[in-house]
Every structure is written in structure tokens, then in C-alpha cells.
Amino acid sequence: MPTNYTQIYHSPIGVIKIVADDFCIEELVFIEDTQLKQLTISTTTPDVINQCIDELIEYFAGKRKHFSVAINQAGTEFQQKVWKELYEVPFSKTLSYGELAKKMGDPNLVRAAASANGKNKIAIIVPCHRIVGADRSLVGYAWGKARKKWLLQHEFRLELGVQTLF
Numbered sequence: 266m267p268t269n270y271t272q273i274y275h276s277p278i279g280v281i282k283i284v285a286d287d288f289c290i291e292e293l294v295f296i297e298d299t300q301l302k303q304l305t306i307s308t309t310t311p312d313v314i315n316q317c318i319d320e321l322i323e324y325f326a327g328k329r330k331h332f333s334v335a336i337n338q339a340g341t342e343f344q345q346k347v348w349k350e351l352y353e354v355p356f357s358k359t360l361s362y363g364e365l366a367k368k369m370g371d372p373n374l375v376r377a378a379a380s381a382n383g384k385n386k387i388a389i390i391v392p393c394h395r396i397v398g399a400d401r402s403l404v405g406y407a408w409g410k411a412r413k414k415w416l417l418q419h420e421f422r423l424e425l426g427v428q429t430l431f
Contacts, residue, residue: 270307272314277325278415279408281388285313289337292386293317295408317390324389327423330356332390340384347381354395357424359417361399383407389416 269291274281280301284292290313296304316334323329340348350368354360365382366374385393388408394416398404406413 270309270311270314271304272307272310272318273301273304274318274321276321278412281321283314283317285311285317286337287311288313289335290314290317290387290390291336291338293388293390294386295388295412321389325419327419330420330423334390336387336390338385338387338391340381343377344381344384347378348385348387348391350378351382351385351391351393351396354392356392357417357420359395359397359401361397361401363399365396379405392416395420 268286270285272283273296274283279295280298282292282294282296282300282304283290288311313335317332320329320332320334324332338348346369347365350365360368362375362379362382363372366372366378369378379396382393382396383405385391385407388394394406394413403410403413403417
């Protein structure tokens with residue numbers, strides 16, 4: 266049975282829990298400070314977590330637009346397809362849930378795609394924050410709309426040189 270490791274990273278928008286095996290990031294989620302006491306932090310850290318933290322530092326510093334760290338999150342075949350589409354959404358670009366469903370080949374999959382999007386457990390790297398409402402409004406984000414807004418503004422500012430968009 267593979268060993269799992271847990272570490273935390275204090276990002277500009279909150280604490281991030283990172284879970285990995287020896288080779289891949291399996292979970293990267295925002296947690297609240299109150300949850301820190303309940304975590305068992307690993308005493309050793311595999312290279313993949315160190316790489317992930319380095320890439321997150323670069324992302325938040327505006328020096329990284331795409332992640333190269335290995336990821337592997339468990340999910341159904343459909344969820345995997347949705348997460349692959351999310352991973353392909355370019356830095357500072359957004360898609361609506363409807364556009365995501367169309368990219369998957371069936372505009373009727375909007376609700377299913379939205380559900381799979383909400384089950385993503387690798388925040389930022391699998392950029393579910395780039396999925397917006399049909400009217401481009403900020404809708405649904407497992408870790409709060411304030412974080413979604415921050416992430417999108419961060420990317421838009423870097424890409425477009427705009428101070429605020431929402």
C-alpha cells in the first residue's frame with residue numbers, strides 16, 4: 266500500500282493542505298485555520314510536495330502560469346474527463362459551465378459537468394476557479410467566492426495589467 270504524506274502551505278489566500286504519495290499530488294485543498302489542529306503533518310516530505318509548494322510560490326508571485334507537478338486524483342471516468350478539460354483552460358481565461366459541457370461534446374451535460382467540477386480536489390492546479398456562470402458571474406467555488414475572485418483577479422492582473430475586474 267502506498268504511503269500518503271500531508272503538508273500545509275500558507276498561501277496569500279489561506280492555508281492549503283497538500284496530500285501526495287511518493288510521485289503525485291492527490292489533493293490540494295484550502296482549509297480553515299481551525300482544521301490545522303486536526304491534521305497529522307508528515308515528518309518527511311516527498312520531492313513531489315516540495316515541487317508543488319515551489320510551483321505554488323511561483324504562481325502566487327506571478328512567475329508561473331502553468332503547473333508541471335504530477336497529479337493524480339481519484340474519480341469516475343466522467344469526472345476525469347471534466348478535470349482534464351479544466352486543466353486545459355488557459356491561465357486568465359474563463360469558461361462557463363455550458364461552454365465546458367460543449368467542449369466535452371454534449372451541451373446537455375451542464376449539470377453533470379458542474380457537479381464534477383465541484384468535486385475537484387486539486388485546487389489551482391486543476392483550475393476549477395476558471396469556470397463561471399453563463400453571464401460571466403462568479404458562481405460556485407468549493408473554497409468560497411472570495412478566493413475564486415482573488416485567483417481570477419490575480420491571473421487577469423498578470424495577463425492584462427488590469428487592477429480589478431469584479
